[in-house]
Amino acid sequence: MTDQPDDPWVLAMKIGGLIERRRFDLARQHLATALKGFPEHPRLLYQAAYIDYITDRCEDARSTLAVLLKLDPEDADARELLARVLAEERQFAESERIWIALLRDHPQEPGYFGGYAHLMLKTMHLDKARRLANEGLRLAPEDHDCLFVAALCEVAQYGGGKDEVLIELLRQHPDSAASAAVLVVALQERGDFRGAHRVAQDLLRAQPDNAVYLGLVRELRAATHWSMWPLYPLQRWGWGASAAIWVLVIGILKTAERTVSPAAVNAIALVWIAYVLYSWVWPRVLRKLI
Amino acid sequence: MQRSRSDLERALLDNPFDRALRLDYAALLAESGEPEQALKQYELLAGQPDPPSQATVGAARCLLALGQKDAALARYQDAKRLPGFEPEAALEALLAERRRAEPVKISVIPGKADVIPIDRAYRDKIRFADIAGMDDLKKTIRLQIIEPFLRPGLFAKFRKRAGGGILLYGPPGCGKTMMARAVATECRASFLAIGISDVMSMWTGESERNLGALFEKARSEKPCVLFFDELDALAFARSKASSEHSRKIVNEFLAQLDGFDSENSEVLVLAATNMPWDVDAAMKRPGRFARQVFVPPPDEAARAHIIELNLKDVPHDAVDGGAIALATQHFSGADIAELIERAKELVIADHIAGQTERVVTQADLESAAANLKPSTLDWLRTARNLVKYAGADDTYVDVDRYLKRFKLL
Numbered sequence: 297m298t299d300q301p302d303d304p305w306v307l308a309m310k311i312g313g314l315i316e317r318r319r320f321d322l323a324r325q326h327l328a329t330a331l332k333g334f335p336e337h338p339r340l341l342y343q344a345a346y347i348d349y350i351t352d353r354c355e356d357a358r359s360t361l362a363v364l365l366k367l368d369p370e371d372a373d374a375r376e377l378l379a380r381v382l383a384e385e386r387q388f389a390e391s392e393r394i395w396i397a398l399l400r401d402h403p404q405e406p407g408y409f410g411g412y413a414h415l416m417l418k419t420m421h422l423d424k425a426r427r428l429a430n431e432g433l434r435l436a437p438e439d440h441d442c443l444f445v446a447a448l449c450e451v452a453q454y455g456g457g458k459d460e461v462l463i464e465l466l467r468q469h470p471d472s473a474a475s476a477a478v479l480v481v482a483l484q485e486r487g488d489f490r491g492a493h494r495v496a497q498d499l500l501r502a503q504p505d506n507a508v509y510l511g512l513v514r515e516l517r518a519a520t521h522w523s524m525w526p527l528y529p530l531q532r533w534g535w536g537a538s539a540a541i542w543v544l545v546i547g548i549l550k551t552a553e554r555t556v557s558p559a560a561v562n563a564i565a566l567v568w569i570a571y572v573l574y575s576w577v578w579p580r581v582l583r584k585l586i
Numbered sequence: 587m588q589r590s591r592s593d594l595e596r597a598l599l600d601n602p603f604d605r606a607l608r609l610d611y612a613a614l615l616a617e618s619g620e621p622e623q624a625l626k627q628y629e630l631l632a633g634q635p636d637p638p639s640q641a642t643v644g645a646a647r648c649l650l651a652l653g654q655k656d657a658a659l660a661r662y663q664d665a666k667r668l669p670g671f672e673p674e675a676a677l678e679a680l681l682a683e684r685r686r687a688e689p690v691k692i693s694v695i696p697g698k699a700d701v702i703p704i705d706r707a708y709r710d711k712i713r714f715a716d717i718a719g720m721d722d723l724k725k726t727i728r729l730q731i732i733e734p735f736l737r738p739g740l741f742a743k744f745r746k747r748a749g750g751g752i753l754l755y756g757p758p759g760c761g762k763t764m765m766a767r768a769v770a771t772e773c774r775a776s777f778l779a780i781g782i783s784d785v786m787s788m789w790t791g792e793s794e795r796n797l798g799a800l801f802e803k804a805r806s807e808k809p810c811v812l813f814f815d816e817l818d819a820l821a822f823a824r825s826k827a828s829s830e831h832s833r834k835i836v837n838e839f840l841a842q843l844d845g846f847d848s849e850n851s852e853v854l855v856l857a858a859t860n861m862p863w864d865v866d867a868a869m870k871r872p873g874r875f876a877r878q879v880f881v882p883p884p885d886e887a888a889r890a891h892i893i894e895l896n897l898k899d900v901p902h903d904a905v906d907g908g909a910i911a912l913a914t915q916h917f918s919g920a921d922i923a924e925l926i927e928r929a930k931e932l933v934i935a936d937h938i939a940g941q942t943e944r945v946v947t948q949a950d951l952e953s954a955a956a957n958l959k960p961s962t963l964d965w966l967r968t969a970r971n972l973v974k975y976a977g978a979d980d981t982y983v984d985v986d987r988y989l990k991r992f993k994l995l
Binding site: 304309310314315316462468479486488500510514517 | 596600601602603623626629630780786787789790818822824826827828863864905968969975976977978
């Protein structure tokens with residue numbers, strides 16, 4: 297392929313390089329010029345829609361995809377992107393309709409199983425998400441999206457106790473951000489907040505302007521702060537730990553009523569109330585301070 | 587006793603940062619005839635700060651097993667710079683074979699069409715003296731860049747390493763490119779600048795050949811400053827790159843920086859980037875862009891000078907540049923240019939509204955400054971995330987200092 301300025305595929309390749317490097321503003325400028333020359337070029341239109349989708353301009357993405365799909369209603373890339381855009385806009389039923397149509401037209405394409413599984417995960421249909429991801433993995437055992445969804449389902453179901461898919465994801469795609477994100481969730485589930493914090497820091501180092509990663513690191517930083525140690529059981533085992541501690545304290549208070557002075561019982565009750573208040577207030581304050 | 591694969595996988599899940607475990611796991615995968623999977627594990631280790639040399643050698647071995655000889659050699663060269671390096675017979679043999687096969691080139695620039703367009707218009711134009719303020723930065727650059735280039739003998743005498751490239755990083759519009767041009771002038775060297783449009787041309791066609799020709803051109807014009815603007819576009823982190831082509835360019839760039847085929851002495855390689863976190867980690871190793879210099883937003887003296895320059899041909903009253911400089915903390919050069927534009931607009935608006943014609947006044951500038959936010963704040967916030975939350979290494983120590991100084995941390 298020669299580098300001719302009037303070759304739309306060369307322009308698309310350059311714009312693709314800018315998108316890969318997340319230089320979306322510059323890519324938009326180049327796209328505007330390129331689309332003036334080739335207003336109906338499918339790749340350029342797709343790229344324009346993709347940038348809008350990535351930068352949360354879903355409405356613009358949808359209108360560009362409408363143009364593209366009018367030119368070629370069967371364009372699979374455009375349909376897939378439209379399904380993702382619709383999911384982002386919480387039009388889940390419409391999005392699902394497109395995924396089903398894509399799978400009907402391309403039943404051997406693992407990526408569509410992964411995409412559909414993503415949607416099911418987003419709408420908390422864990423069982424369906426897992427089955428779709430497994431179907432995709434049957435066709436392509438290394439597929440990143442399918443492994444990602446299956447690993448997340450595994451963590452959600454077994455709480456980090458069974459990690460077959462996660463191990464496979466980490467073997468196939470050890471350096472992907474999605475793998476690291478699942479690892480963070482798995483480590484959190486195991487109560488290894490320090491490990492999760494370190495992995496989340498790695499993610500933030502790679503993309504320091506990512507608000508999601510920043511939030512995650514801050515949350516985990518708070519969770520690993522020394523002042524949170526008294527709350528470790530609550531962090532680790534959640535509501536179960538909370539219920540168990542309540543039962544334990546009530547038991548202690550009942551026993552104390554019979555065995556020690558009322559002043560001591562009051563002191564125990566006060567300590568318990570302080571602990572409860574601490575567990576309600578302090579994590580929120582700490583997250584703000586950090 | 588050697589641990590089984592599933593044991594290692596489970597152990598790694600519990601301790602994802604255990605390097606020895608991951609090395610064992612990668613070696614096991616390589617031994618089991620899975621070089622591709624092993625490579626991913628080695629790359630993960632090699633991408634971390636202070637990577638073990640075994641990881642980089644392992645990656646080179648896997649690349650060789652996958653038939654990617656050039657990439658394997660680039661990786662192997664990389665490993666040679668790391669402490670604890672132990673030579674690998676197969677790769678040493680390949681290196682020797684490659685050296686024999688490619689004799690030193692005198693000049694291989696085939697023709698104008700194959701050389702990336704270069705910008706030499708700025709040669710001998712900007713000197714350090716022309717840049718107001720930024721004294722600390724100029725002192726650092728003089729010591730770290732200019733003097734080693736002009737007086738290599740002195741540095742050799744004190745066993746101070748003088749080679750390798752220098753990466754200037756910082757918020758956009760704060761003078762990195764101008765500094766690079768001034769460095770070329772101070773070094774009394776030719777200046778070849780590669781901008782984003784040149785880099786974009788490399789994403790299509792024969793990018794590796796173009797890059798090679800460019801280095802060859804720089805070597806043929808010794809002494810020469812070869813400047814890569816927006817380095818992250820060319821040396822984008824391979825771990826983040828989705829295309830094979832992007833990875834290939836980085837490999838070629840690494841090979842060129844190492845002076846694989848030719849000698850890079852008297853060629854000073856400078857680069858600038860707004861996004862140092864997107865630059866491939868291997869680029870920042872010794873001998874490449876090991877020295878990284880933070881170019882902060884212009885200081886007060888520099889801002890006063892930039893205001894003065896921007897007001898040069900604008901009808902204006904007596905302006906207290908110092909006061910405006912004080913009111914424009916963290917403003918980049920581009921922000922100050924925008925400030926002057928806004929002040930002009932205020933004057934024009936008054937004129938259109940029927941008031942008497944007047945010139946730009948101190949009040950216009952102050953009003954414009956009050957309504958403008960420095961564009962560098964976004965960058966500084968991102969850098970803050972890196973320094974404060976991401977556990978960044980020493981690379982960003984100057985940024986840390988800057989943020990602390992201005993209470994932005």
